[in-house]
Every structure is written in structure tokens, then in C-alpha cells.
Amino acid sequence: MSTHPDYNAMSDAEFRKIFRDWVDVNCPQHLRFMRKQRPTFDEVADWYHALNDKGWLSPVWPVDYGGMGLDAAKHIVYVEEWARLGCPRIPDHGIGLTGPLLIEHGSDEQKAEFLPKILTGEHVWCQGYSEPGAGSDLASLRTQAVRDGDDFIVNGQKIWTTLAHCANWILLLVRTTKSDKRQHGITVLLVELSSPGVLVRPIKNLREEEDFCEVFFENVRVPARNVVGEVDVGWALAKSVLGHERIFLGAPSRPEYALTRLEILARDRGAFEDAAFRSRYARLRLDLYDLGSAFERFAKVLREGGTLGADVSVLKIFCSELYQRITEEMLTVAGEEARYYDDLPVGDAGGAIDVMNLYLDSRAPAIFGGSNEIQRGILAKAVLGLPSR
Amino acid sequence: MPKIILDDPDQTLSMLRESVETLATRVDGAARLRRRRADGGDLDRDLWSEMAAAGWLGLLLPEDMGGSALGPAELAVLAEGLGRNLLTEPFAALAVLPGQILSAIGTPAAATIAQGLADGSRITPLLWQDAQGARAPLTLAGNGEAMTLSGTAHFVTAAASATDLLVLSERDGVPALVVLPARNGPAGSGGITVSSRPGLDGATIGQVTLSDVAVAQDQILAQGTAVETALQAAIQITRFALAAELAGVGAKALEDTVAYTRDRVQFGQSIASFQVIQHRLVDMWSDAEFACSAVTNAVEMLTEDTPAAAAQAVLAAKARAGDSAVTITRRAIHLHGAMGFTDECNIGLFNKRAITLNAMLGQSEDLRLEFLAQEMATKSTAA
Ligand SMILES: Cc1cc2nc3c(=O)[nH]c(=O)nc-3n(C[C@H](O)[C@H](O)[C@H](O)COP(=O)(O)OP(=O)(O)OC[C@H]3O[C@@H](n4cnc5c(N)ncnc54)[C@H](O)[C@@H]3O)c2cc1C
Numbered sequence: 186m187s188t189h190p191d192y193n194a195m196s197d198a199e200f201r202k203i204f205r206d207w208v209d210v211n212c213p214q215h216l217r218f219m220r221k222q223r224p225t226f227d228e229v230a231d232w233y234h235a236l237n238d239k240g241w242l243s244p245v246w247p248v249d250y251g252g253m254g255l256d257a258a259k260h261i262v263y264v265e266e267w268a269r270l271g272c273p274r275i276p277d278h279g280i281g282l283t284g285p286l287l288i289e290h291g292s293d294e295q296k297a298e299f300l301p302k303i304l305t306g307e308h309v310w311c312q313g314y315s316e317p318g319a320g321s322d323l324a325s326l327r328t329q330a331v332r333d334g335d336d337f338i339v340n341g342q343k344i345w346t347t348l349a350h351c352a353n354w355i356l357l358l359v360r361t362t363k364s365d366k367r368q369h370g371i372t373v374l375l376v377e378l379s380s381p382g383v384l385v386r387p388i389k390n391l392r393e394e395e396d397f398c399e400v401f402f403e404n405v406r407v408p409a410r411n412v413v414g415e416v417d418v419g420w421a422l423a424k425s426v427l428g429h430e431r432i433f434l435g436a437p438s439r440p441e442y443a444l445t446r447l448e449i450l451a452r453d454r455g456a457f458e459d460a461a462f463r464s465r466y467a468r469l470r471l472d473l474y475d476l477g478s479a480f481e482r483f484a485k486v487l488r489e490g491g492t493l494g495a496d497v498s499v500l501k502i503f504c505s506e507l508y509q510r511i512t513e514e515m516l517t518v519a520g521e522e523a524r525y526y527d528d529l530p531v532g533d534a535g536g537a538i539d540v541m542n543l544y545l546d547s548r549a550p551a552i553f554g555g556s557n558e559i560q561r562g563i564l565a566k567a568v569l570g571l572p573s574r
Numbered sequence: 575m576p577k578i579i580l581d582d583p584d585q586t587l588s589m590l591r592e593s594v595e596t597l598a599t600r601v602d603g604a605a606r607l608r609r610r611r612a613d614g615g616d617l618d619r620d621l622w623s624e625m626a627a628a629g630w631l632g633l634l635l636p637e638d639m640g641g642s643a644l645g646p647a648e649l650a651v652l653a654e655g656l657g658r659n660l661l662t663e664p665f666a667a668l669a670v671l672p673g674q675i676l677s678a679i680g681t682p683a684a685a686t687i688a689q690g691l692a693d694g695s696r697i698t699p700l701l702w703q704d705a706q707g708a709r710a711p712l713t714l715a716g717n718g719e720a721m722t723l724s725g726t727a728h729f730v731t732a733a734a735s736a737t738d739l740l741v742l743s744e745r746d747g748v749p750a751l752v753v754l755p756a757r758n759g760p761a762g763s764g765g766i767t768v769s770s771r772p773g774l775d776g777a778t779i780g781q782v783t784l785s786d787v788a789v790a791q792d793q794i795l796a797q798g799t800a801v802e803t804a805l806q807a808a809i810q811i812t813r814f815a816l817a818a819e820l821a822g823v824g825a826k827a828l829e830d831t832v833a834y835t836r837d838r839v840q841f842g843q844s845i846a847s848f849q850v851i852q853h854r855l856v857d858m859w860s861d862a863e864f865a866c867s868a869v870t871n872a873v874e875m876l877t878e879d880t881p882a883a884a885a886q887a888v889l890a891a892k893a894r895a896g897d898s899a900v901t902i903t904r905r906a907i908h909l910h911g912a913m914g915f916t917d918e919c920n921i922g923l924f925n926k927r928a929i930t931l932n933a934m935l936g937q938s939e940d941l942r943l944e945f946l947a948q949e950m951a952t953k954s955t956a957a
Binding site (some may be wrong): 315318320321322325344345388389390391393397454461513516517519520521522523524525526527541548549551552553556558561 | 703705706707729771772773774775779839840841842845848850851904907908911912914915916917918922929930932933934935937939940
């Protein structure tokens with residue numbers, strides 16, 4: 186790995202150009218604007234390794250740990266260019282979740298053991314938080330870890346674990362103590378999925394793709410050294426990792442992409458000749474434009490070294506609902522063709538628009554990452570200061 | 575809970591309702607849909623035969639065509655029941671649409687085909703739509719002994735299972751309804767090519783290309799304005815059946831979501847106890863109510879034999895029921911959380927079925943515009 190230039194000392198424009206030029210040459214064309222939202226590690230392994238060789242796999246980790254050490258402003262540029270060039274989402278729970286958690290709260294041994302293996306792709310992580318009985322109410326989680334000598338013994342079940350069937354490690358939230366205050370008594374554990382007693386069962390989603398899973402734990406032994414931070418105080422740890430990255434839950438890339446697809450479909454089907462459609466399209470276009478402005482307003486806070494408040498949730502709500510409205514408009518433009526499950530042909534050159542793929546995909550972001558109802562609840566209390574019942 | 579409310583003096587409607595529910599206790603609609611989808615099929619012939627045996631396929635047909643000679647009220651109740659139970663065999667597109675055309679034509683040849691349709695022995699889709707669902711250019715050329723049929727039809731229901739193809743063609747600008755055996759004719763007589771694409775509701779959708787298929791005089795079932803009149807009337811009654819089915823889809827998705835959110839506990843309480851969820855459910859219920867009353871209104875208008883009013887009522891019902899079912903089922907997915915995003919949970923199938931039925935024979939906006947155009951036309955003649 187080469188020594189890095191100081192990216193943070195560059196102007197945003199300068200960094201943008203360097204990043205874009207290299208990525209555009211090096212990210213394989215067949216991986217651009219992939220149909221699949223969450224490709225598996227194997228599908229994008231070449232790109233993952235190329236990024237790591239360049240030292241660009243991990244934008245925010247400190248340079249000492251093999252990251253780029255970008256500040257929030259440069260990180261935004263990184264994410265924007267990534268989306269603009271249509272790079273595929275890489276299995277990023279190691280880079281985005283386990284890594285930052287260990288960097289902040291892990292022991293030196295844990296950092297030395299796990300961080301390099303995330304970068305090489307030897308460890309592929311998944312996020313084991315949600316349970317059948319603990320979704321929006323995550324603190325009610327019941328998967329249990331009981332101390333036994335140098336180990337913990339884990340019993341219980343996780344669900345909706347994205348790409349668990351393609352991962353070999355899981356970042357697990359477990360209950361170590363039953364307590365009246367439910368946030369107390371939760372612990373973060375690093376668990377190898379090949380451990381005896383772990384069973385992973387993929388679940389088909391609305392697109393009939395297997396991209397999330399159930400993960401069962403039956404008397405699984407996990408060494409006590411795999412506890413991150415202190416026992417029983419994992420809730421605060423888990424909540425702390427998001428930080429400035431909460432802004433990306435509202436990054437306009439999904440609706441932006443969907444709108445380009447809608448435009449192509451509408452041109453091909455002659456919908457722009459219809460004044461009613463033009464008017465609806467104009468609204469969607471300006472909603473997207475205004476989402477950009479709102480995103481900028483929060484990005485500016487970060488650029489000036491500030492921290493985000495609870496109000497940033499507004500981006501996630503608007504963004505996910507805009508994505509839905511755009512894909513719903515696609516179904517209207519499709520007319521009778523909305524009956525097809527496969528992609529709709531456009532033009533004479535074999536092009537196609539994945540209307541149904543996008544429509545079904547757009548159902549998810551309003552649910553995950555804290556559902557839009559939960560986000561509205563946060564805004565009501567933390568921003569408007571409204572009373573609880 | 576919302577349902578299509580109709581006068582039922584001699585209990586035929588409630589008996590019909592019951593017979594759909596009885597079938598649905600034996601036949602798991604969602605499971606059949608998934609099986610058909612996995613097989614890449616376009617029709618579940620066993621289930622279709624059961625529907626024939628129950629007298630449903632010929633519900634509207636006159637008795638001398640093997641039908642039960644029932645009317646819009648019975649049709650609404652049956653279609654609603656199919657929608658509620660996710661019995662997704664193509665009742666509207668494959669029983670109602672071709673059946674109504676055949677019965678309107680009414681010749682002995684048409685009656686024979688209609689009888690086969692009613693008893694389930696003949697699968698007779700109508701070929702008439704292009705790639706976007708508009709009228710397809712299907713051309714009948716030549717005269718007397720030397721006639722051929724050419725063109726491509728899209729959105730052909732049960733194309734691979736078909737025994738006969740009803741082709742809505744044109745000869746020199748005059749409509750002609752032609753029946754073809756679905757398999758290739760004698761060698762050298764040109765061919766029929768069938769391909770298919772996956773449909774959202776788990777049934778494949780056919781494309782049929784006819785290349786100089788030989789046609790004999792007795793294969794022309796009807797010509798001229800009679801064909802056009804039959805088609806328009808059949809489209810209207812099919813849209814009506816779709817509206818009733820959509821009303822059933824929406825109402826059942828609402829009921830299932832009420833049940834799910836009642837049972838689902840988060841933060842120590844049923845999520846249905848949160849006011850925002852209650853209000854959302856009430857909006858969905860209201861959508862379902864309006865869909866059902868729009869269909870009831872259409873039943874009345876169709877029964878009263880006031881053609882202009884009936885035409886408007888059907889347009890309104892399909893538009894309302896389509897929007898309502900699509901919106902209810904979309905919200906239902908969201909209220910199921912991640913569970914709603916799975917293929918295992920039936921709520922997604924309701925959404926897919928609603929989108930499919932809504933897209934058939936005109937989406938809501940087109941129907942509303944047609945409604946308005948008819949109303950304007952009536953006003954200007956009155957003035
Ligand atoms: C595609 C996808 C990928 C995912 N990947 C992962 C993963 O990798 N790891 C992981 O741990 N989890 C993952 N999840 C799970 C996700 O975090 C949960 O779906 C989410 O927390 C919601 O929980 P739930 O699905 O149980 O819904 P529920 O909490 O049961 O909610 C059901 C409905 O009720 C509403 N609701 C709930 N509480 C309230 C309230 N207090 N007020 C008003 N409305 C309320 C919700 O908004 C929702 O509409 C994923 C989910 C999806 C859809």
C-alpha cells in the first residue's frame with residue numbers, strides 16, 4: 186500500500202476529480218448500475234480487491250488502520266461520485282459497521298486481528314441486530330449470551346440479516362443481563378458463522394432474491410475476548426457508530442437513478458406528449474432537485490466541522506418516499522405493461538428498464554434503517570419538542 | 575369489513591359467496607400461484623376445471639351455450655370472492671372477455687366454442703392487443719379459398735395452454751373475428767409461434783405471432799360492426815369483473831393487515847394501538863369501502879339497462895377499485911415491516927395481483943378521462 190496524499194488538504198473539486206478519474210477507469214463496466222441492490226461478495230470481489238490495493242476501500246477509517254481518513258466533507262464527495270458512476274454496493278458491513286465500532290471501542294488485539302481481514306476480504310461481515318420480536322423495538326432483543334468460563338454461550342435467533350449466507354462473521358447484539366431498563370444488559374459480540382450451532386437460512390424477498398436471512402444460534406460457544414467494549418453496555422456502542430453517516434440514509438442516489446429510468450421509459454413510450462404526465466414528472470424532478478438542496482444544507486454542517494442533529498432524519502423520510510413515488514409513476518407510464526415481471530424493452534438497441542425491480546426495491550428503504558414512522562417519532566420529540574403520552 | 579353489498583332476495587348471492595369460500599378452504603390460492611410461477615405456467619388446468627364444474631366460467635352465458643344465464647350481481651360476488659382468496663386463474667380475461675364476445679355473436683359456431691369455454695374443455699384466449707396493450711394490427715388477407723392471417727398479438731392470456739385462438743383481425747379495414755386451432759395448421763400452411771414472459775402475478779403472459787396462417791371461410795365467426803359492438807360490450811363487462819375482483823383484493827388485504835398489526839407487538843403494545851397506524855388503517859378501510867360501493871353502483875346501473883349510465887359507472891368502478899387496491903396493498907406491505915418485504919408473506923402477492931388487475935384494460939387515469947369524455951359528450955348533445 187502506497188502512502189497517501191493528504192486528501193483532506195485538497196479542495197473538494199480536486200479530490201472529486203482524482204477519485205472520479207480512477208474509479209471510472211477501474212470499476213468494471215459490467216458492475217455499473219447493477220440490477221441487484223446488494224450483490225454478494227463473490228460478484229464484486231475484483232472491485233473490492235482493486236479498491237483495497239489502491240487504499241480506497243475504506244473512506245473514513247484512519248490512515249493508520251489502512252483507511253483514507255477522509256473527513257465528512259470528502260466522504261460526501263466519495264459517496265456522491267460512487268453513486269454517480271453507478272458503482273455497485275459492496276458488502277460493506279465490515280467497512281461501515283464492524284470496522285468503525287472496533288476502531289472506536291475495540292481492544293488493540295481485536296483491531297489487529299479483525300481490521301486487516303476486513304480490508305483483504307477474508308472476513309465478510311453481516312449485521313445481526315433484528316429479531317422476530319425485536320424490529321422497530323430493537324431494545325427488546327432476546328438472543329441470550331451466558332458466561333461459561335472463558336466463553337459465552339449464545340442461544341436465540343436473528344432475522345432479516347442481509348447477506349448472512351455470503352458472510353463468515355456476524356456482528357451480534359445479545360442480551361447478557363435481564364434488566365428493567367431494556368437498553369441495559371445488551372452486549373456486542375463478534376461471532377464466526379462457522380461456529381458449531383449456527384444455522385443460516387436465506388429468505389426470499391419480494392423480488393424472489395435471497396438477500397436476507399434468518400440466523401439461528403443453538404448453544405454456540407463464543408470466546409469472551411470477542412466482546413466489544415464492556416459487557417452489558419453494548420446498546421450505546423451500537424448506537425454510536427452511525428454519527429455523520431446518518432446523512433447517507435437520505436442521499437439522493439436511489440431516487441436520482443430511478444428518475445433517469447423513468448425519463449427513458451417515458452420518452453420511449455411517448456409519455457412526455459401528455460401534459461398530465463409532464464406535470465407529474467416536473468413535480469418529481471423538482472422534489473429530487475429540492476432533496477439535493479436539503480442534503481446540501483446538512484452536508485454544509487459537516488463541512489464546517491459541525492455534528493448532525495436529529496433533524497437529519499428528514500432526509501431519510503423524504504428520500505425513501507420520493508423513491509417510492511417515482512417507481513409508482515413508472516407503473517403508471519408502463520400502462521398495461523405493468524403486468525410484466527421482467528424488464529420492459531426500450532429503443533431498438535436491446536435496452537431495457539427494470540420497472541418492477543425498482544418498484545419492489547423501493548418498498549424496503551421506508552422500512553429499514555429505522556422505519557419512516559420511527560423517524561417521524563424522533564423528529565416529533567427531538568426537533569419539535571412534542572410531549573410524549 | 576368492506577364488501578360489495580347487494581340485494582339478495584332469494585339468497586343466490588350468499589350461496590355463491592359460500593361456494594367460493596368453500597373452494598378456497600380446499601384450494602390455497604397463494605400456494606397455487608407460487609406453484610404456477612415456479613412451473614412457468616400460464617394456467618392451472620385442474621383449478622380451471624373446478625371453476626368450470628362450479629358453473630363459474632359460464633356464469634353469464636345463456637343456458638343454450640352451457641351457461642347459467644346469471645347477471646352482473648352474481649358476477650360481482652364471484653369476482654370479489656376470487657380476489658379475496660387470491661384465486662388468480664385468469665377469470666376475467668379468459669372466461670368473461672371471450673365468453674361475452676362469443677355470446678354476443680351468437681351464431682351456432684360461436685355457441686359451440688362458448689360451450690367448450692364454459693365446461694372448461696376449450697381454452698380460448700382473445701388475440702387483440704399490441705405490445706403496449708392497444709389494438710394489434712392482425713391482418714386477414716385474400717379471399718375465398720386463399721385467406722391468410724398475419725401479425726403479432728401481445729398480452730395473450732394462457733397462450734401456451736390454449737386450444738383455440740380467437741383473433742380479432744381486420745380485412746380491408748373491416749373487423750373480422752377468426753378462430754384458429756392453437757396448434758400449427760397442416761404443414762406448409764404457415765405457422766403460429768408462441769412465446770412468453772413472466773407476469774407479475776405468477777402467470778406467464780403470451781405473445782403469439784401468426785405468419786400467413788391459412789384461414790377457411792368457416793373459421794370467420796363474424797365480420798363488420800357486429801364484431802366491434804361485441805368487443806366494446808365485452809370490454810365493459812370485463813372491466814366490471816376486474817373492478818369487483820380488485821375490490822375483493824383490497825378488502826382482504828386490509829383485513830389481513832388489521833389482523834397483523836393487532837397481533838404484532840413492539841414497545842410492549844400492539845402496533846395497531848399507535849394512533850398513526852390506526853389512522854392509516856382507517857384510510858385503507860375507507861379506500862376499500864369506496865371501491866365496494868363503486869362496484870355496487872355499477873351493478874345497479876348495469877341491471878337497470880341504462881347504457882350510458884352503466885358505461886360511466888363501470889369506468890368509475892374500475893378506476894376506483896384499481897387505485898384503491900393498489901394503494902391498500904402497498905401500504906399493507908409497509909405495515910408488515912420487513913415481513914411484508916418477503917415472498918413468503920402473502921401480502922406481497924396481493925400487491926402484485928392488484929397491480930396486474932389494475933393494469934388490465936386501462937389504468938385508472940385513462941378510465942377517468944374516458945368517463946369525463948363521455949360525460950362531456952352527453953352534455954353537449956343535451957345542450
Ligand atoms: C431489506 C431489508 C434489509 C434488512 N437488513 C437487516 C440487517 O442486515 N440486519 C438487521 O439487524 N436488520 C435488518 N433489517 C431489519 C430492519 O432493521 C427492520 O425491518 C426494522 O427495524 C423494522 O422492524 P420490523 O420489520 O420488525 O417491523 P415492525 O417494527 O414490526 O414494524 C411494522 C410496522 O409498524 C410500524 N411501527 C412500529 N413501531 C411503531 C411506532 N412506535 N409508531 C408507529 N409505527 C410503528 C413500522 O413503521 C412498520 O410500518 C432489514 C430489513 C429490510 C427490509
